[in-house]
Amino acid sequence: MSLQLLVYHNNSAVFFPLFVHGVELNLQTGGTLQELLCDQLAIAPRILEDRLQTIMLNGKAVDDPGNIIVQPNDTLALSAAMPGLAGAIMRKKGRYAVLRSQINLSGNCREPQDSPIMKNRITIKLFNLITRELGPQLLDRGVFVKTANLQEMFQKRCLSIKKDCSQVLLNKKRIVLKKFGFKQIMEKIKKQEYIFLQVKT
Amino acid sequence: MDKILRINMGGLKGPEVAIDTLGDYAGLGGRAMTSTIVAGEVPPLCHPLGKNNKLVIAPGMLSGSAAVMSGRISVGCKSPLTGGIKEANSGGQGAQVLARLGYAAIILEGKPLDDTLYKIIINQNGVTITPANELKMLGNYDLVSIINKEYGAKVACISIGPAGEMKMSAATVAFTDMEQRPTRHAGRGGVGAVMGAKGVKIIIMDDAGLKMRAPADLEKFRIANKLFSEGLKKHSVTGEGLPTFGTNVLTGVINEAGAFPTNNFSTGRFEGAAKISGEALAELENSRGGEGSATHGCHKGCIIRCSGTFTDKEGNFLTKQPEYETVWAHGANCGIDDLDTIAMLDRMDDDFGLDTIEMGATIGVAMEAGLAEFGDSKAAINLVKEVGKGTPLGRILGNGAAVTGQVFGVERVPVVKKQSMPAYDPRAVQGIAVTYATSPMGADHTAGYAVTANILGVGGNVDPLKPEGQVELSRNLQIATAAIDSTGMCLFIAFAILDQPETFQALVDLIGSFSGQKFTADDLTALGKSVLEKEIDFNIRAGFTAKDDRLPEFFSDEPLAPHDVVFKVSDEELDQVFNW
Numbered sequence: 001m002s003l004q005l006l007v008y009h010n011n012s013a014v015f016f017p018l019f020v021h022g023v024e025l026n027l028q029t030g031g032t033l034q035e036l037l038c039d040q041l042a043i044a045p046r047i048l049e050d051r052l053q054t055i056m057l058n059g060k061a062v063d064d065p066g067n068i069i070v071q072p073n074d075t076l077a078l079s080a081a082m083p084g085l086a087g088a089i090m091r092k093k094g095r096y097a098v099l100r101s102q103i104n105l106s107g108n109c110r111e112p113q114d115s116p117i118m119k120n121r122i123t124i125k126l127f128n129l130i131t132r133e134l135g136p137q138l139l140d141r142g143v144f145v146k147t148a149n150l151q152e153m154f155q156k157r158c159l160s161i162k163k164d165c166s167q168v169l170l171n172k173k174r175i176v177l178k179k180f181g182f183k184q185i186m187e188k189i190k191k192q193e194y195i196f197l198q199v200k201t
Numbered sequence: 202m203d204k205i206l207r208i209n210m211g212g213l214k215g216p217e218v219a220i221d222t223l224g225d226y227a228g229l230g231g232r233a234m235t236s237t238i239v240a241g242e243v244p245p246l247c248h249p250l251g252k253n254n255k256l257v258i259a260p261g262m263l264s265g266s267a268a269v270m271s272g273r274i275s276v277g278c279k280s281p282l283t284g285g286i287k288e289a290n291s292g293g294q295g296a297q298v299l300a301r302l303g304y305a306a307i308i309l310e311g312k313p314l315d316d317t318l319y320k321i322i323i324n325q326n327g328v329t330i331t332p333a334n335e336l337k338m339l340g341n342y343d344l345v346s347i348i349n350k351e352y353g354a355k356v357a358c359i360s361i362g363p364a365g366e367m368k369m370s371a372a373t374v375a376f377t378d379m380e381q382r383p384t385r386h387a388g389r390g391g392v393g394a395v396m397g398a399k400g401v402k403i404i405i406m407d408d409a410g411l412k413m414r415a416p417a418d419l420e421k422f423r424i425a426n427k428l429f430s431e432g433l434k435k436h437s438v439t440g441e442g443l444p445t446f447g448t449n450v451l452t453g454v455i456n457e458a459g460a461f462p463t464n465n466f467s468t469g470r471f472e473g474a475a476k477i478s479g480e481a482l483a484e485l486e487n488s489r490g491g492e493g494s495a496t497h498g499c500h501k502g503c504i505i506r507c508s509g510t511f512t513d514k515e516g517n518f519l520t521k522q523p524e525y526e527t528v529w530a531h532g533a534n535c536g537i538d539d540l541d542t543i544a545m546l547d548r549m550d551d552d553f554g555l556d557t558i559e560m561g562a563t564i565g566v567a568m569e570a571g572l573a574e575f576g577d578s579k580a581a582i583n584l585v586k587e588v589g590k591g592t593p594l595g596r597i598l599g600n601g602a603a604v605t606g607q608v609f610g611v612e613r614v615p616v617v618k619k620q621s622m623p624a625y626d627p628r629a630v631q632g633i634a635v636t637y638a639t640s641p642m643g644a645d646h647t648a649g650y651a652v653t654a655n656i657l658g659v660g661g662n663v664d665p666l667k668p669e670g671q672v673e674l675s676r677n678l679q680i681a682t683a684a685i686d687s688t689g690m691c692l693f694i695a696f697a698i699l700d701q702p703e704t705f706q707a708l709v710d711l712i713g714s715f716s717g718q719k720f721t722a723d724d725l726t727a728l729g730k731s732v733l734e735k736e737i738d739f740n741i742r743a744g745f746t747a748k749d750d751r752l753p754e755f756f757s758d759e760p761l762a763p764h765d766v767v768f769k770v771s772d773e774e775l776d777q778v779f780n781w
Contacts, residue, residue, distance in 0.1 A: 017484065020453055020475040051437075059459045059470075059763055077457040081437045083507075083693055085646065085678065086451055086625055089632060090458060098671055099632020102766040103458055127453040128446055128480065129437070 001189055002142075002196040003150075006167035012139050012199045014160050017153060019126035019135055022075065023143035024194065029072050029120045033057065033065035036076075036122075043134065051133060053081040054090045060105035063093045067107040072120035080129040142198035147189055150197065154182040202230070202265065202305035202414065206328060208321065210399045211252055211311025216319060216330045223305055228716070230262030232288045233687035233732050234306050235277025239286055240735040242308075245743035249281035249391070250368055250398040252312035258299070258359065258374075258404075259307075261689010265300025265414040267422075268711055269430050271689045272296045272500030274376065279743070280390035282370040282559075282601055283618040283643040286739040288686065289392050292499035293376030293385030294357035296689055299323075301408040313400035318366070322352070324407040336402045338363045340552035340589070341375045341383035344403060352405055354381050360403040362554025365393030367591050369599030370619075371559040372397065375551065378499050384521040385499055388556040389645060390620060391601075417717025425710035430504055432704025436697040443507035443693060444496045448525040449479035451624075456533070459763045460629035462622070463533045464575045465565035466615045466755075468762045469626050473538025477528050485540055486511055486522060495522060505693050511544045520548040523557075526646070529624035530561020535568060536575030546585055553589040555599065560585060562602040562621030570609035613755050618643035618745075627752055628761040628768050635675035635770055639750045639778040641736040647682065647692060671770060676778045683736075684729030688712060730781070737779055747776050 027040050033055070037043045043052070048065070055062040056077040062068055070076075081087060089096045097104065121144070126134055154161065161182070168175040170185055189195050205226065209217040229237055235257040247253035256278045263271035274296035280287035299307070302323055313319075320333040336344055341362045348358055357377055364372035372393030373386040387393075416422035433439040442450050452474055455461045459469035475481065483495035486509050495509040499521070509522030523531075523543055531537060531546040550557045564581050567573065572594075573580030587595035597608050602621045606614030615622040620643025627634030637644040685692055690708070698705040705722070713720030740749075756768040 017475070017480060020478050020480050053437075054454055056454070056457050059457055061458065077454065079454045080442060081696065082451055082454060083438050083443050083448060083696055084451070085633065085695075086455060086460075086630065087438065087696065088699065089630060090454055096632065096674060099674060100458070100630050101671070102631055102769070103460070103629050103764055125453070125457065127457075127478075128450050129441055131480070 001192050002171055002198065003185065003189070004169040004172070004198045004200070005165050006200050007164045008166055009164075009201070011164045012136050012201055013132070014157050014164060015139055015153070015197075015199055016131045016135050018145050018149055019124070019131045021146065021149045022123045022125040023138065023145050024121050024123050025138070025141075025143055026119045027070075027122045029070045029074070029118060029122065031070060033062060033068040033070050033076070036070050037065060041134070042137065047133065051080055052078050052130065053092060054079040055092055057105055060103050061090055061092070061097070061100055062105050063097060064107070068105060070122065073122070075123040075125065077125040077127065078130050078134070079127040082128070136201065139197070139199035140201070142196055144194045145197050147192050147195050150195060151186050151190070154186060158182050202260070202300055202303055204303055204305065206304050206307045206323070208307070208309050208330065209311040210309060210313050210319070210401065213314070218328050218330065226305065229687070230264065230305065231259055231273060231275040231687040231689050232277070232290065232683060233728060234259035235275045235288050236286060236732050236736050238306065238308065239277045239279065240739040243279050245279070245739050247279060249279045249284070249395060254279045254395055254398070256309040256392065256395045256399055257306055259305060260296035260300040262687060262712065263715055264296035264689035266416060266715060267413050267502070268426055268715065269502050269504050270433070270691045270694055272502055273686070273689045273691055274299065274387070275686065276374050276387035276392045278392055278395040280392070280643075281368070281394045282391040283620050285618060285643070285743055285745055286641055286736045287390035287392060288642065289374070289387035289389040290686060291374070291376045291385045291387040292503070292691065293378050294500050295359050295376040295406070297501060298357035298406045298408045300414060301411045302406060307404065309396065309399040309401055312398065317400060318402045319400055320402055321404045322407070323404065325410055333402055338366060341554055342552050345377055345381060345383050348403060348405055349381055352407065355407070355409065357406045358383065358403055359406070360554075361393045361396045362552055363589055363591065364554045364599055365397035366402070367596065367599065368394040368397050369555070369588070369596070370394060370601045370604070371556045371563065371599050373554045373556050375554055378521070379501060382521070384551055386551065386554070386556070388558065390642065393554050416715040418714040421710065421714035425707045425714055429704060429707035429711055432701050432707060433504060433694060433697050436700060436704070438696040439505045439693060443505050446479035446483050447495065447507050447509055447522050449482050449523070449528050451525045452478045452528060453480065455625065458629060459761065460626045461529065461533055462615070462624065462626045464536050465534060465569045465613055466626060467613070469629055470763055471533035471538070474533065476538040477532045477540055477543060479525070482522065482528070482540055483509070489514070489516060497522070503691070505691065507693060513541065520544050520551060523547040526624050527557040527561065530558050531564070531581065534561050534565040535581050537578050537581060538576075539578055542578035542582065545582060549582070549585045549589065553585070555585070555588060558623050559601050559621045560588070560598075562615055563598050563605050566602045566606045566611050566614055567598060567609070569613060570605070570611050572609070614753060616644060617752060618749055620644050626761055627756055628766045629764060631768060631770055632671045632674060634752060634756070634768055635671050635775065635778060636679060638752050638775050639675065640679060641733070641740050672774050672777050676781065679733060680726060680729040682729070683732040684725045687728055687732060733779070747772070750775050750778075
């Protein structure tokens, strides 16, 4: 099931809270994390180097994304620089990385035959300023979200979403919001665990 | 700041005021001042609530000047919570106003002969102390409101709530912010109980008619201050992340790392983390209070503005933006995922004058003991109410997690030197654990917070790839932090001065041009080291040994989910931290 929204003025920020919960994408696994970020998610190498200061794969801190192979069902978390000692410790390639040695992911490179290239579901979480920077392009591309999270978001931000939306498509059929609001949409999708959400501006 | 205000609360005819010259304390500020005085003047074996303990309140070296971010103030004493030396510091207006009044420190000493409660008024004409029994057992909010009516809305207040009057070991000393709200606290170690033991409810400071402290070399100072400000503004943490999301920006990643202590340190991830994250908090504040509500400074001269304003569902001010540690302590650690509940608990802590970290950890222990279910918001609020009322149960809780765990027979009590741990599980982030274990302050994340160690070059260059670097790094971080705590600078400057050597140099130049004396990075290092040496020496004389520099047993025995890790740094390694 899919839900496509067209919003005014590049205003997809209202959907950013979904990224803290995590969204899912079908991506090729078996390659390196750096390839996934730069080639598949089209993140510029400069952003990867300068802005993505903390990268975690399955809860473990990554210092060298070029040395990590992404596996099916992995969970990837991306964050900008964070404050304090904890922020410094979690930073990739930081001088305080040793202080988190118990949760470092220092390299899981395998031979290609061990990890065949194929498309699999990967969970992506975006935090803080990174959400603003990468969120719109992921929403534009489309992401799978847990229906429960979407439901909660519609309940909290119904007015704001309605105000910003110029067009809504449910399973590619246009919905007129005045007659057919989010309540009815949620009613239709509630039995689905996930829904494909695409937000274009 | 050329004088020290000493008030003997035990005078035969009431409090006795003496204004001293600086003497041997010349040039000191903040933590360097409080720890030097406590280490030199307080008998280490004295009772923390007795006549021989002293409460020292000292603005930082740069406080009261035009230097940005210089509004931190230190409060020191022998801690009723840990039994060792304590320095707790705070933002708010206190540092700037006290420094402009010319006082490098206020020292409260002696013990009142009866239970009269006093207020102290300090302005440019001098010091007045009057009985104020009508203020007894008032919460900090009502107290400040009454004081504002009598003394105007431009004074700065240093006060205690009921917890301080009841001499609870979790009691804080509160400082008013720019809006005359008692939202800033020297929180840790029970410093409020010592103020209560001295019979002082509130210190009212009025700097009307006084100017900023002038630097010795104005031109150099201006240039350094400008460069320092620019450095903070251009850095992504101090210029973007902190102003946008506050310190709670950490919740998402720390939870993801499995280092977010949940349900009294029983697991490292909290299912409800997204609901209490910095992103969610900022969105809620901005939606209720208007865009920009999540960005606010705690004192004049703050340009990072990591705080914010939390309004309730009806649009009324409830509390300042809860800090990351508060959100964790009253949130994940108690299984609570509701920001309104957490904000209410923060408000109550501020009003009663309680340390949010200690109280959150204590409620977590109480929940483990069966006094309430994890996740029960109403029960958590009721438990803190018990503390405010001073019921028998409240008296137990108000004395912290260690006492509560002992009373209720709980084994999993996350304390070092009886002080509760903050929001990072030491099993997942073992380097922080080294600081928790060895800091003379007890478990304290800010003791090794200033990530400037390698720039300062203390202890040689550490190879971050070697595990043994954890001990060395912790030592260096503690030295750097002690130095920053002495300047009056907010610790959040740390990231910018770590990443940007020119910003670090601007800080050094700021201190040098202000004092008019040649000041180098080596001097800053020496300052931090000397502070730590005095603190460690005090604790040794108070009876502390290496056995006190240990984490509770369960951290070595109970694997922490999701990574199933235990604390592995050996006792021998811990004993090397201060072997310099």
